[in-house]
Amino acid sequence: MTAMQKKKAAKTLKGDQTKALILETALEIFRERGYEETTMRAIAEKAGVSLGNAYYYFRSKEYLIQAFYQRLHDEHLAASLPALEDKDTLKARLLAVMRLRIDISKPYHHFAGVLFKTAAHPESPLNPFSDESDPVREQSIALFAKVLEGTKIRIPKDLKAELPYLLWVYQMGIVLFWIHDRSRGHRRTYRLIDHTVDLLDKLIHLASNPFMRPLRKQALRLVEEIREALPDDDDDEKDER
Amino acid sequence: MTAMQKKKAAKTLKGDQTKALILETALEIFRERGYEETTMRAIAEKAGVSLGNAYYYFRSKEYLIQAFYQRLHDEHLAASLPALEDKDTLKARLLAVMRLRIDISKPYHHFAGVLFKTAAHPESPLNPFSDESDPVREQSIALFAKVLEGTKIRIPKDLKAELPYLLWVYQMGIVLFWIHDRSRGHRRTYRLIDHTVDLLDKLIHLASNPFMRPLRKQALRLVEEIREALPDDDDDEKDER
């Protein structure tokens, strides 16, 4: 009756409750066992629903990972905001956010590989590039916009507009490295972050130099070209799903 | 009866013949139907062997893709060598090789997505970074070394040493874009190649400037750091599992 229900209480719609229950259960088992080792039957059984019911709410097993993405970002954001408060240089802010990303992701290391596995697949709902309806992507880019906002350095408008996106891509690169990183405590990834952030900081300053304007313009046109192509912009659609 | 037979003649070892037969059959059906739509049963049936026999020679379905990698590179190399003969600038040579890569890959477009899908997975045998036993990677990098060798431009030794590897990574990026490219005739990918090659050419010249030496050194140290971390050695090649 009160706010503490277990399972079957329907606050607004019973379906929402069931969906959330399945999701929580799935993430729990994923954390313990990993993705491939977790069966849909195990999820359904532990959640106390039928196998078919899980598929009523999640079109496939992959769709469950989308929620993991969101979960990861939420934790990352929650950890980043306080860390950004006392830092005002781009280098320090970026460094903190990147390091926190790894801190947060650590518990999921052995299971995170599957993220990129499916993410690189064009047909996958997880594809972070072409799936425009993915809200996590927007939020993740917004975090890097926040990293920039808190600094005082002078960045040309054109570059500043694209930089959050570029930093997000950079983060994906780091995560990809981290997935392959088998060193103790992932210290290689941390070291890579240190070095790349240092280099990026220099590059951004260099690119902000008026002297570099033509090259910068060209590079940014390129980025624009790539970004335009990635979302589903086509009129000639062959297969429909 | 001489040694020229279709199927069951064993020249040296019958096993080799059977393995080759299964491989050819698999690639054929992959081309027609795509990867996911091709079942191991279909491969075995068309090859005239039992299902279990296919698994005797290929530990999993994924292992069949490794051969596809090799096939793709062989065709790419065969097409690139004559194209390089009449070109002596870095820009023209790189442009030709990159365009040919797409030309060659075209027939496999709808099925190529699975390459990157599994390639990004650390555990996968297809992972082009960490799988040191993959000879295709070496050959592919060697092709880009050849692209460089035919030019007369003056590139610092440190950069020149890493450039083939970096261009190979660049090629992987282009292929990743191409996989997602749904434009007619993949014209967007070709345009992207035009623009990126132009930019790369400029960047390489810029990086070769003595003025850029410190930044270049730092960037190359970074590349070295990344390459070291990936379980792959420079020139030492041993079959260690």
Add this chain to the structure above:
DNA sequence: GCGGCTAGTTGAACGTGTTCAAATTCAGCT
């Protein structure tokens, strides 16, 4: 109440990748 409609739920069944113990073939040795 009753009929019907939609959302939610079920479990059996299917297709597929993979495994495995057993059967078969083969090459070398005595």
Add this chain to the structure above:
DNA sequence: AGCTGAATTTGAACACGTTCAACTAGCCGC
């Protein structure tokens, strides 16, 4: 030829993701 152990081949069996036709529950208009 006969034996032996290894290489090869087989097909049944298993586990899992996914689909689907049927069933139930809640609810609205009458």
